[in-house]
Structures are given as C-alpha cells and as structure tokens.
Amino acid sequence: MRRVAFTLIGGKNWTGGYNYLLNLLQALARYESGAIVPVLFFGEDVGQDEIAPFRAISGVEVVCHSAFDVSRKGLALVKSLLLGRDAATQNVFQKYRINLVFESAQFHGWRATTPAIAWIPDLQHRFLPHLFGFAGYWKRELGFLAQIACKRTIMVSSDDTRSHCERLYPSALGRIHTVHFAVPGRAAITRTEARKVADRYGLPQHYFFMPNQFWQHKNHKLVLEALALLEREGDTRVSVIASGKTQDPRNPDYYSQLQAMVESLGIGDRFKSIGMIAYEDLAPLMMASDALLNPSGFEGWSTTVEEARALGVPMVLSDLDVHREQGADQATYFDRTSAQALAQTLSNYVPLDDEKRDALAAQAVPLADARVSEFARAFVALVSASMVGAD
Numbered sequence: 001m002r003r004v005a006f007t008l009i010g011g012k013n014w015t016g017g018y019n020y021l022l023n024l025l026q027a028l029a030r031y032e033s034g035a036i037v038p039v040l041f042f043g044e045d046v047g048q049d050e051i052a053p054f055r056a057i058s059g060v061e062v063v064c065h066s067a068f069d070v071s072r073k074g075l076a077l078v079k080s081l082l083l084g085r086d087a088a089t090q091n092v093f094q095k096y097r098i099n100l101v102f103e104s105a106q107f108h109g110w111r112a113t114t115p116a117i118a119w120i121p122d123l124q125h126r127f128l129p130h131l132f133g134f135a136g137y138w139k140r141e142l143g144f145l146a147q148i149a150c151k152r153t154i155m156v157s158s159d160d161t162r163s164h165c166e167r168l169y170p171s172a173l174g175r176i177h178t179v180h181f182a183v184p185g186r187a188a189i190t191r192t193e194a195r196k197v198a199d200r201y202g203l204p205q206h207y208f209f210m211p212n213q214f215w216q217h218k219n220h221k222l223v224l225e226a227l228a229l230l231e232r233e234g235d236t237r238v239s240v241i242a243s244g245k246t247q248d249p250r251n252p253d254y255y256s257q258l259q260a261m262v263e264s265l266g267i268g269d270r271f272k273s274i275g276m277i278a279y280e281d282l283a284p285l286m287m288a289s290d291a292l293l294n295p296s297g298f299e300g301w302s303t304t305v306e307e308a309r310a311l312g313v314p315m316v317l318s319d320l321d322v323h324r325e326q327g328a329d330q331a332t333y334f335d336r337t338s339a340q341a342l343a344q345t346l347s348n349y350v351p352l353d354d355e356k357r358d359a360l361a362a363q364a365v366p367l368a369d370a371r372v373s374e375f376a377r378a379f380v381a382l383v384s385a386s387m388v389g390a391d
Helices: 015-031 048-055 070-082 088-097 131-148 159-168 191-200 220-235 254-265 279-288 303-311 321-329 339-348 354-390
Strands: 001-005 036-042 062-066 098-105 116-119 154-156 176-178 208-210 238-241 271-273 289-295 315-318 330-333
Touching: 001 354, 015 036, 015 048, 015 303, 036 048, 048 062, 048 070, 048 339, 062 315, 070 088, 098 354, 116 131, 154 159, 154 354, 159 176, 159 321, 191 279, 191 354, 208 279, 220 238, 220 254, 220 339, 254 271, 279 303, 289 303, 303 315, 303 321, 303 354, 315 321, 321 330, 330 339
Parallel strands: 001 036, 001 098, 036 062, 098 116, 116 154, 154 176, 208 238, 208 289, 238 271, 289 315, 315 330
Antiparallel strands: none
C-alpha cells in the first residue's frame, strides 16, 4: 500500500489551501479508500482546532512532530536548497515508511530519496508580479524552478495553468498533469431555509454574493467602481455582499483602503462586508443570493466557483480563461478590466425564481459527487504513475 506524506497547506493564512487539502483527503477516503494511505504531518506548534477536522477523516494517519514546526520551515527550506535535503524531515518520512511526498509551497530537496508530486496551484507571480515584491516573487519562482529541475511530477488544477506551465517552463514538458479540484454536493438546502440564514446576517432580499478573501488580486475595487457607476445612474437594485479573511499578507492596508473607498463613493448601502463567516453558513448564503460574484483578476481553480457549482448557484464571473474552463455555460462572464462592463452585467441580471433555483440545486448534487470521484481517481492514478516512474 502506497503511503503518501502530506503537510499542512495554508492554514490560517490561506484558507483556500487548507480547504483544498481537507477536500482532497475526504475525497480519497470516500472514493478511493485503501488505494493509498495518507499520512499527514503537522508541526507541534499547530493548534488542535486546525488538526481536528483531519483526524476525523477515515484512513488518514496524523503525525505531530517538531520537524514540521512552522518556526523551522525556513531552516528546512534552506537546508533542502543548499544541502539537498533536510535530515530532520527525511528521517521522519523514513520512520513512517513514506513512499511518496506531496509537496505544496515546500521543497524537500534535490537529494531527497523519496519521490514527490509538486502541486503548483497557480502562476500568479508570473502574471501579477507587482503584487509580490522582489523577495516574494523570487521565493516562489525559485521554489518552482527547483521542483522542476529535480524532475518532480508536477500537478496543477486546471488546463489553463498546465498550458502556461508548459510555455513558461518547457523543461517540465511531459511531467505536468491536470487534476481538477472538486467539492462534494450537499444535502438540498431550499431557498426558504437559506433565506433564514441570510436574515440572521441582515442581508437584503436580493444580492450578489462575493465570498473571496480580501486580497488585492480578487478585484474588489472593480466591484466598488461598478457600484459607484450604478449609484450615479440611479440604479438602486444592485447590492453586493462580501465575506472572507480581511487581511492581505502582501498588502496589509488593502481592506482599510476598500472601506475608505466605500465611504468616499457613498455606496455603503450597496456594498456590505461581513468578514469571516462560519463555513456552515457559506452554502446557505450562496443559495439565498441571486448569484455568486467572482470578479477575480487571477485564479488557478476557484474554490468559491466550485462551491457554487456544487450547489447549482448561478454565477457571474470575470472573463478569465480558467473561469470559462471551470464555469463553462453555467455562468455569465464580463470583462475583468471594465467597471462599466460589470455594472451593466449586474444591472441587466435577471434572477431565477425559487422553483428553478431549487431544481438546479437538486440537479447539482450528483454532478458534484461525480466530479469529486474523478478528483480522487485522478489523484490516485497520478500517485501510481509517479511511483512507477520512480521505480
């Protein structure tokens, strides 16, 4: 049985990475039980509240060890780059009989004896370098280059990212594989039930829901500019409700800038931020909305879009190639560089009635579960292929 090592992705600083790992391991437990043994390594400085959801997944082994402490992550990377391996982590992998390592935002060295799959979630730094700064850009780029140079199997979440990888890193041709991320369908939530949750948050009867973290590339400013245009035109029907983590680690002042912009534009009655919400409230607030709104300027494979697909929620998305790949004909698209285009799209949008929305939700569940099954199958197949290559 293949024993595959995972380490924590994201955590409190990147909920998208944390939820990706959680969904992957849950998918493996549900659809590929026994195909591999996931062994998840945490540092001893990680809170039990972050670990608990993973302990609840059948078949997942959880190991807490100081070699994976967040405080020594930088040291481990330096050793892996300069010496070719971090002895502390490699010894732990050997102790737990690891056959393959799943690397994300980590590099375990060019002398590491255990084969690895490197997950590259997106290439945002190559397309939006101004958001990273010199050090942030090169930390990311050198990490990718090291993984590619060491002949890692490269896993991406979209064909869009794969095509960019092949163009930007031609030495990795033939080793880049798309494994589409998916989330499971949920027990049917009627619009009536969802509305009760929206009422608890004091939300209007009609709104577009934007559950993105308040990070600069998510394009919140375009939304505010579009709402300001509608305000000047006297269109009072459109409201946007935003949720998500309010701290952008690359631009700590971003959220306060947005709040000041809302006030200066006089659109406080059109745009409301409700910050971080309980995960169990995400689905009802999506269901109660007229549509999911994702104006993002860059994505690898959007978690919020995937959540909306799993619920049968209509979507209004920026015209990214990856959005078109993911949303296909289930979404309305607009020019992500034009506030006027977004304003017109929101103003012209005609919400579906409750009967149609409930029907879409019921149809979405089996389709979502089929995508999750394929997600798990494709991952296991990639593990097997990587092991054959290593053998």
